[in-house]
Amino acid sequence: MTGNETGGSAIDIRFLAPADLAEVVAIDARLGARGPRRAYFERRLDAALRDPKRHVQFAAASGGALAGYVLARRLAGEFGRAEPALRLEVIGVHPERRGAGIGRRLLEHLAAHGARHGVGTIRTQASWRDHRMLRFLDGAGFSLGANLVIDAPVGTDAFEATEADDDGAGETSREVDYGVQSANDYEALARDRTEVRTLRAADLDDVVRIDRRITGQDRHAYLAPLADEALGDAGVRVSLVARRDGATVGFVMAKTDFGDFGRTEPVAVVDTIGVDPGWAHAGIGHALLSQLMLNLRALRVERVETVVARQDFALLGFLYSLGFAPSQRLSFVREGG
Numbered sequence: 001m002t003g004n005e006t007g008g009s010a011i012d013i014r015f016l017a018p019a020d021l022a023e024v025v026a027i028d029a030r031l032g033a034r035g036p037r038r039a040y041f042e043r044r045l046d047a048a049l050r051d052p053k054r055h056v057q058f059a060a061a062s063g064g065a066l067a068g069y070v071l072a073r074r075l076a077g078e079f080g081r082a083e084p085a086l087r088l089e090v091i092g093v094h095p096e097r098r099g100a101g102i103g104r105r106l107l108e109h110l111a112a113h114g115a116r117h118g119v120g121t122i123r124t125q126a127s128w129r130d131h132r133m134l135r136f137l138d139g140a141g142f143s144l145g146a147n148l149v150i151d152a153p154v155g156t157d158a159f160e161a162t163e164a165d166d167d168g169a170g171e172t173s174r175e176v177d178y179g180v181q182s183a184n185d186y187e188a189l190a191r192d193r194t195e196v197r198t199l200r201a202a203d204l205d206d207v208v209r210i211d212r213r214i215t216g217q218d219r220h221a222y223l224a225p226l227a228d229e230a231l232g233d234a235g236v237r238v239s240l241v242a243r244r245d246g247a248t249v250g251f252v253m254a255k256t257d258f259g260d261f262g263r264t265e266p267v268a269v270v271d272t273i274g275v276d277p278g279w280a281h282a283g284i285g286h287a288l289l290s291q292l293m294l295n296l297r298a299l300r301v302e303r304v305e306t307v308v309a310r311q312d313f314a315l316l317g318f319l320y321s322l323g324f325a326p327s328q329r330l331s332f333v334r335e336g337g
Contacts, residue, residue, distance in 0.1 A: 145331030
C-alpha cells in the first residue's frame with residue numbers, strides 16, 4: 001500500500017472501472033518496484049462487480065489519465081468483530097502526481113462514502129518498517145488499533161505435533177482449560193482423528209449454527225458471502241469444515257492474499273474459526289489449522305496471518321501454542337469517518 005504523492009492538476013474522484021485495470025497495474029508496479037500484479041487487481045475488480053455492497057473502489061482521474069486509486073472492502077464480522085468497518089486494502093498515487101494531496105482526497109472520499117452507508121470506521125495494516133505509509137496514516141488521522149496482528153510460518157512444527165487438548169479457538173472469550181489431560185489416544189494427529197475437507201455449499205447452515213452457538217448471534221448475512229466467495233473462487237479461498245461422527249463440528253474461513261496492504265508475497269488470512277462448544281477440548285481447532293497448513297503448503301503460501309483482540313486470551317493462547325507470534329505488521333484504525 002502506498003500513501004504519499006506529489007504535484008498535479010485538478011482531479012476527479014469516481015468509482016474504479018474495469019477499464020482502469022491496466023493503469024492501476026502500471027502505477028502499482030512503479031510504486032512497489034515489483035513485477036505487475038495484474039491477477040491480483042483483476043480479481044479485486046471482479047469481486048467489486050459481483051458484490052458492490054461489500055467492495056468500495058475509487059479512482060482519481062486527471063486529464064483523462066489515472067492519477068491514483070483506493071480499494072477497500074466492508075467488514076461485517078471478520079476476526080470476531082460485531083461492528084461494521086471499511087478495510088483499506090490498497091491506496092496508490094502515480095509517482096509523478098505526488099504532493100498534490102491525491103491520496104488524502106481518495107481517503108476522505110472513501111470515509112465519506114462509508115459514513116453515508118453507516119460505516120464510520122476504517123481499518124488497515126502496515127509494516128512497522130514502511131515509514132512512508134506510517135507517516136501517511138498518521139497525517140490522515142489513523143491511530144494504532146486495539147487488535148493484534150499475529151502470524152506463523154506455514155509448516156511450523158507445532159502443527160505436526162501430537163494432539164493436545166485444545167478448545168478449537170472459538171471466537172468468544174470463554175475460558176479454555178489447557179491443563180486438562182487429553183484422552184489416551186493423544187498420539188494421533190488431530191487431523192487423523194477428524195475429517196477435514198473443503199467447504200461446500202451445503203455446509204453453510206452448519207457453519208451458521210456453530211457460529212451462533214459461539215457468538216450468540218445469527219451472522220448468516222456475514223457468513224453467506226464468505227461461503228459464496230469460497231465456492232466461487234477456489235484459488236483465493238481455502239475454507240474448511242471439520243466433521244466427527246457424521247456431523248459438522250467446526251470450520252475455518254480463510255483466504256490466500258496476494259496483494260492486500262502492499263504485500264508482495266502470498267499470505268493466507270484466517271477471517272473466522274469456530275468449533276461447536278459441545279466438541280471443545282477434542283482437537284478440532286488443531287485439526288482444522290493443521291489441514292489448512294497442508295493445503296497452503298501445496299499452494300506455496302509461506303505464512304498465515306490473523307487478527308485477534310488483545311483481551312481474547314483463550315484464542316491467543318491457542319494460536320500461540322501452534323507457533324503464531326506477533327507479526328511485523330501493525331493494525332491501524334480511524335474512527336468517525
